[in-house]
Amino acid sequence: MVQIKSLEKRLSKDSVLYKRYAHTIQDNPDKGYVIKVESRDDKHCAGREWYLPHHPVVNPNKPEKVRSLLNGPSKFQGVSLNSVLLTDPDLMQRLIQTLMRFRQHQFAVSANIEGMFLQVGVLPAEQSVLRFLWREDPSRNIEVYQYTRQIFGAKDSPTCANYALLRTARDNNSHFPEAAQAVSQKFYMDDYLDSTESPSIVQKTSRDLIELLNRGGFKLTKFISNVPGLLEELEDKSVEQAPK
Template sequence: MLEQGYAEKVPTNEPTPKQGKVWYIPHHGVHHPTKVKLRVVFDCGCTYKGTSLNSQLLQGPDFTNMLIGVLLRFREEPIAVMADINAMFHQVRVPHKHVNFLRFLWWPNGDATTEPEEYRMCVHLFGAVSSPSCSNYALRRTAEDNALQYSPDVLSTVKTNFYVDDCLKSTVTEEDAVKLIHGLTSLCKKGGFHLQKWVTNSQNVFALIPINIRAVGLENMDLDRDQLPVERALGMQWCVQGDTFSFRTAVQERPHTRRGILSVVSSLYDPLGFLSPFIIPAKLLLQELCRMNFKWDEPVPSAVSRHWSEWLSELQHMSGFKVERCIKP
């Protein structure tokens, strides 16, 4: 973060800020089980003397598109492309007069045997309630400021096909997709946003994507021999090769209680409701247990337990259920 200019050491010769004009934020690292890198998360909700940074920040207008809307637009046309912005929040700088509200402590060179020193963030950070609004505004403003240089399709993509830092777009032809990728990458770059991890269901389009901005693991893919992988599209499993949505049904074993049943049902991610006919009976089972006033960790009756076991056995078959991404035949 220091090398990339996202944070800086507080200069020793800088005047001490006035009382009430400085704030220190605790932070911790978060490991994603499927990713190698560590994400630093600042606890902006941590309170001191009854207040926190988040309680003092204005959240700002909500510029985030609806997740369901982005997914539905992703299904419109036969050629699909997907990418995301690298460290989106960190590409938007905070005014210098506000950086002292984003101070934190860290050891020089990561050596925990030394005294910690004062640092501060220079960019919007993960954990602040204002970051999504500020970052989304910066992205949209980039499109507005350069509107005369790019096609209406590129501009509308920025406004309607992004969910925070994820871009999901479908086009009629491969030529349209290639033009969109080049135009969108160029436009975002003007605002300091780096679009990366491009993936598409078209091998012809994929062959024209520069290697350095392809999705991780696909940089040196042999298009004549290798199969396109399964990618996550806003949490959904997108089988790129077959251009279908599939569903993960590997759930952990849970006790036959209200809490256990709710845990399993809630673990099925289905924002577009494809699995509703299958999930609703399990929800009705939970509803019945609520009517019977069963406690959260109380074992359910044998009849309910039997129905639940039957439902779980049928759940395994969901791994073979697929839905065409494109709604057009």
């Protein structure tokens, strides 16, 4: 209760932020990322519950986009969610290796997986430890919500998301061998960075990579490339053309 009232006090000082954050909270159930837990609803609880404080996070470059960050390190009676979660193994590529491959050849492409954590499901038996409280109107009753996906703020989310990404590549390696290799070597978390000696290779790998990731529920977007015509071919409205 103390945490939710503190959040409401903070949001009451910025009506624009309050409105955008409320929209983010309301949008998550519509996308299937969150479910509302009705009172005395035992079907969404596996015998243990954990309630996480949360707050808005704003990217200075995209002030209109507000993300909800759950406070995994927050402690109750000396225990936090993150203190009981495992993080190994580290499945991320080393950043220096990813950047060196990106600078290796003349023709380059980059892209981003949209909402990567939120595309990876959490087992129903584990979801009840990802609960949070919210009410859009302070005069109303507080409601309980529960995440069904990996959250921002839990220390195991990067490992779980990376495993799902790599497993998608492995499961589809026979159909898309080059794209599967790109997933294992040319991603740094949700960012794809690649370069090749041929525009045709960039085009084929990009097309295959989109289809491969779609099979795992991931959407590759925000393409940037110096390959002429690539962005138009991919028909992504959010892409940007890199300067020549």
